[in-house]
Amino acid sequence: MKYLIWIVLLFPILVKAQLDFNKAEKYFQQGQFSQAKVLFENIVKDNPNHLKGLEYLGDIQGSLQNWDKSISYYKRLKKLKPSEANYYYKYGGALGMKAKESNTFKALGMIGEVKSSFEKAIQLNPKHIEARWALIELYLQLPGIIGGSEAKATQYANELAKLSPVDGYLSKGHIAEYFERYGEAAKQYKLAIEVGKSKVCYQKLADLYKNKMKQPEKAKLILEDFEKIGVIQ
Numbered sequence: 001m002k003y004l005i006w007i008v009l010l011f012p013i014l015v016k017a018q019l020d021f022n023k024a025e026k027y028f029q030q031g032q033f034s035q036a037k038v039l040f041e042n043i044v045k046d047n048p049n050h051l052k053g054l055e056y057l058g059d060i061q062g063s064l065q066n067w068d069k070s071i072s073y074y075k076r077l078k079k080l081k082p083s084e085a086n087y088y089y090k091y092g093g094a095l096g097m098k099a100k101e102s103n104t105f106k107a108l109g110m111i112g113e114v115k116s117s118f119e120k121a122i123q124l125n126p127k128h129i130e131a132r133w134a135l136i137e138l139y140l141q142l143p144g145i146i147g148g149s150e151a152k153a154t155q156y157a158n159e160l161a162k163l164s165p166v167d168g169y170l171s172k173g174h175i176a177e178y179f180e181r182y183g184e185a186a187k188q189y190k191l192a193i194e195v196g197k198s199k200v201c202y203q204k205l206a207d208l209y210k211n212k213m214k215q216p217e218k219a220k221l222i223l224e225d226f227e228k229i230g231v232i233q
Contacts, residue, residue, distance in 0.1 A: 024056065033060045049080055058090060067098035085125035092117030093134060108146060114138065115147075127163055132156045136171055140178050150175065166196035170204060182213050202226035 024039035037060050043053040058073030074091035081087065092114050099110040115138060121131040136156045142148035153175050161168025173188030189205035202222055210219035 021053070024053075028056055028060065033063060036060060051077060051081060054080075055087075055090075058094070062090075062094050062097075065097070067094050067101070070094040071098065083124060085121040085123075085128050085131070088117045088124065089121040089128065089131045089134065092121070092131075096134070096138065111138075111142065111146065129160060129164055129167055132160050132163075133167070133171065136160075136175065140175065150179065166192050166198070166201065169195065170201065173204065173208075177208060177212065180212075182208060186213070197229060199226060 020039050021043055024036045024043065027033075027036035027039065037057065040053045040056050040060070044050050044057065047053070054073050054077050058070050058077065061067075061070035061073065071091065071094045074087055074094060077084070077087040078091060095110055095117065096114040099107040099114060102110070115135070118131045118134045118138070121128050122135075125131075133156075136153045139147070139149050139153040139156075154172070157168060157171035157175060160171050169188045169192035173185045173192065176182070176185035176188060185208055186205060189201065189208060192201040193205065195201075202225065206219040206222040209215045209222065
C-alpha cells in the first residue's frame with residue numbers, strides 16, 4: 001500500500017520531468033540554445049547525475065564557444081560513466097578548441113590530454129569514426145616538432161577505410177589536400193563519390209576544384225551532377 005502511494009505521488013513529478021526534457025531537447029534541435037539551457041539546468045539541478053542533461057549542457061556551451069564550461073560538463077560525465085566513449089571524444093574536442101585559442105605555451109600543455117582523450121574514445125569504442133577524424137586533424141595541425149605527423153594521420157585514415165570506405169577516401173583526400181597534393185586529393189574524393197554518393201562527397205570535390213585548383217567550371221559541373229542524382233533518387 002505504501003509503495004502504491006509513493007508511485008501515485010511521484011508519477012506527476014516524473015511526467016513533468018520528462019516533458020521538460022522533451023521540450024528542452026526540442027529547443028536544442030531548433031538551435032534555441034538559451035531556452036534549452038535554462039530547462040536543462042533545472043533538470044540537472046533536480047538530478048545532478050542526469051547524463052543526457054549534462055551532455056546537452058556541454059554541447060550547448062561548446063556551441064557558444066564557452067570551452068571551460070563545456071569541458072567541466074564533459075569531465076563530470078567521464079566521472080559518472082567512464083565507459084562511455086563519446087564523453088572522452090567530446091571532452092577532447094572541447095579541450096582541443098580551448099588549446100587552439102590559447103597561447104602557444106599553454107596549448108602545449110593540453111595537447112597530450114587532447115590526444116589521449118581521443119585515443120581513449122577509440123579504446124572504449126573501436127568503431128568510433130569521429131575520434132579518428134579528430135586525431136587525423138590533430139596530427140595534421142600540429143607542427144612536426146611537437147608531434148605532428150602525416151604518417152600518423154594516414155594510419156588513422158587507413159583505420160577509417162576499414163570501418164567506413166567513404167570516410168577512408170574522404171580522410172585520405174583531406175590529407176592530400178592539406179599537403180597540396182591536389183591531384184591525389186581529387187582522386188580520393190572521386191572514389192568517395194563512387195562509394196557514398198552523398199552531398200558531402202560532391203561538395204568536397206567541388207570545393208577542391210573551386211578554391212584550390214582554380215577550376216570553377218569543374219566545380220559547377222560536379223554540383224550539377226549531384227543535383228541530377230538527387231532528382232533521380
